Amino acid sequence: MHKTISLFNHKGGVSKTTTTFNLGWMLAEMGHNVVMIDADPQCNLTGLVLDFDSAEDLDEFYKKHPHQNIYDALTPAFEAQPRTIESVDCVRVKSRSRLFLLPGHVNLSEYEVTLGIAQELSGSIQALRNLPGAFHFLISLIAVATKADFVLIDMSPSLGAINENLLMTSDCFLVPTAPDYFSLMAINSLSRILPKWIEWAKKAATLETLKSAAYPFPEPRLKFLGTVIQKYRPRKGQATEGFQSWINAVNEMVSNTLFPTLRKSGVTFDDKMYESAGVRADASYCLAQIPDFNTLIATSQTHKTPVFALKDQMFGHTGTVLQQDRQKRDEFRAIFAAMAEHVASLAKNA
Numbered sequence: 001m002h003k004t005i006s007l008f009n010h011k012g013g014v015s016k017t018t019t020t021f022n023l024g025w026m027l028a029e030m031g032h033n034v035v036m037i038d039a040d041p042q043c044n045l046t047g048l049v050l051d052f053d054s055a056e057d058l059d060e061f062y063k064k065h066p067h068q069n070i071y072d073a074l075t076p077a078f079e080a081q082p083r084t085i086e087s088v089d090c091v092r093v094k095s096r097s098r099l100f101l102l103p104g105h106v107n108l109s110e111y112e113v114t115l116g117i118a119q120e121l122s123g124s125i126q127a128l129r130n131l132p133g134a135f136h137f138l139i140s141l142i143a144v145a146t147k148a149d150f151v152l153i154d155m156s157p158s159l160g161a162i163n164e165n166l167l168m169t170s171d172c173f174l175v176p177t178a179p180d181y182f183s184l185m186a187i188n189s190l191s192r193i194l195p196k197w198i199e200w201a202k203k204a205a206t207l208e209t210l211k212s213a214a215y216p217f218p219e220p221r222l223k224f225l226g227t228v229i230q231k232y233r234p235r236k237g238q239a240t241e242g243f244q245s246w247i248n249a250v251n252e253m254v255s256n257t258l259f260p261t262l263r264k265s266g267v268t269f270d271d272k273m274y275e276s277a278g279v280r281a282d283a284s285y286c287l288a289q290i291p292d293f294n295t296l297i298a299t300s301q302t303h304k305t306p307v308f309a310l311k312d313q314m315f316g317h318t319g320t321v322l323q324q325d326r327q328k329r330d331e332f333r334a335i336f337a338a339m340a341e342h343v344a345s346l347a348k349n350a
């Protein structure tokens with residue numbers, strides 16, 4: 001049975017998309033079948049995988065493959081069509097077997113308002129009863145079709161209805177974050193918002209009208225995997241003092257505020273499960289601390305390949321520069337491999 005993992009933080013630019021791609025790649029390399037869902041209307045993940053850099057490229061893709069994206073796949077529910085939601089042929093990621101993508105769509109945000117009304121669970125719920133379970137229904141079909149072990153959902157930076165829905169119908173979630181003031185504030189605000197979302201999902205799951213819908217709203221099972229802190233500047237293998245103090249502040253906010261709130265809401269694993277997956281409570285459930293990719297980022301972007309999977313010839317260097325590139329790549333490989341191990345081992349309990 002597949003596990004669905006959301007990468008969620010309403011703060012923008014904290015490496016949600018980058019982590020989805022890198023984690024997905026690493027899990028696939030480890031032998032798991034992985035589907036990445038681009039649920040962000042910005043379509044950055046789709047652009048990254050398909051090597052698009054303009055809206056025209058995306059338009060061209062939609063014309064050539066009219067149903068091969070999240071927006072079109074959901075139209076039977078959102079436009080109340082008589083046909084049912086069907087699975088979608090996912091894109092196979094070049095150079096990485098076992099890794100698939102459900103492309104995103106710039107129009108996905110059109111569904112935000114109607115889904116928001118449906119999720120108020122008020123008088124109009126009868127007419128909109130097929131919407132709250134629609135994303136989960138589609139994702140389950142795709143997971144079965146690709147024999148997925150893991151589904152990774154790359155989310156937009158927002159607190160909108162689509163994110164609430166995707167998160168609350170996932171098996172687990174991880175919170176990518178960055179070592180800065182705004183990320184700290186974002187973790188604090190998540191501690192206030194998530195309990196409300198969790199209560200909403202519990203209530204939605206009890207409603208007969210949603211249970212008996214064409215796309216039933218599932219029983220909530222969400223569990224917190226941990227955080228990823230990314231893009232700090234290292235010096236001699238350690239974060240510089242300035243970055244370290246933000247890393248500490250983010251970790252404290254997770255340990256003292258976010259985690260206790262999540263535990264109270266019933267969305268944490270048992271302590272023993274974290275421990276046996278190597279996710280430490282005394283390290284604030286941080287799955288990985290990832291430095292700035294620095295000089296490797298350009299090569300990684302050119303080759304649409306994670307920094308840890310770059311091949312020697314991709315660097316275009318020789319001698320000591322190549323040695324340094326290799327060393328950095330291998331350091332990143334160790335970090336991402338450990339993170340993927342933690343995630344795979346913890347998520348199986350969800």
Ligand SMILES: Nc1ncnc2c1ncn2[C@@H]1O[C@H](COP(=O)(O)OP(=O)(O)OP(=O)(O)O)[C@@H](O)[C@H]1O
Nearest residue numbers: 011012013014015016017018157231291292293294
């Ligand atoms: N470890 C890293 N080192 C250097 N650059 C990075 C690192 N992680 C991410 N980036 C860069 O930071 C930018 C933001 O990352 P990304 O797009 O993954 O964030 P995001 O959270 O998905 O953003 P959004 O909220 O807009 O969806 C990108 O240009 C990405 O290439």
Ligand SMILES: [Mg+2]
Nearest residue numbers: 016017040044
């Ligand atoms: Mg993104």
